Amino acid sequence: MKILTFCFSATGNTAKIAxxxxxxxxxxxxxxxxxxxxxxxxxxxxxxxxxxxAFVFGFPEYSWRAPKEAGE
Known part of the structure; x- marks a missing residue:
């Protein structure tokens, strides 16, 4: 199985989880x-x-919202 992961991590925390x-x-x-x-x-x-x-998309959230950059 081939899986692609996308990771948006401005501070590096989400990258660690990825x-x-x-x-x-x-x-x-x-x-x-x-x-x-x-x-x-x-x-x-x-x-x-x-x-x-399959693919996995990881990004941080704040107040139940994703950063606008993650939606570009």
């Missing part, structure tokens, strides 16, 4: 590709989702 998730997903044999979308340039890059069976 690393843990990546390690846990690779234990049963999944192939995981991590993409850091914290920078504006990274968020504007197109990603082909066709080769992947």
């Amino acid at each position: 690393d843990v998730i990546e390690k846990k997903l690779t234990l049963p044999g999944a192939e995981v590709h991590k993409t850091d979308i914290t920078t504006h340039k990274a968020r504007k890059k197109e990603t082909d989702l066709k080769p992947y069976d």
Whole structure:
């Protein structure tokens, strides 16, 4: 199984959790590709989702809201 993870982490805390998730997903044999979308340039890059069976999107939240940058 191929899994793509997207991670928006302005302070680094969400990136740490994404690393843990990546390690846990690779234990049963999944192939995981991590993409850091914290920078504006990274968020504007197109990603082909066709080769992947699943994807995970991680971002922080504050007052039940995601940062506006995570929605770009």
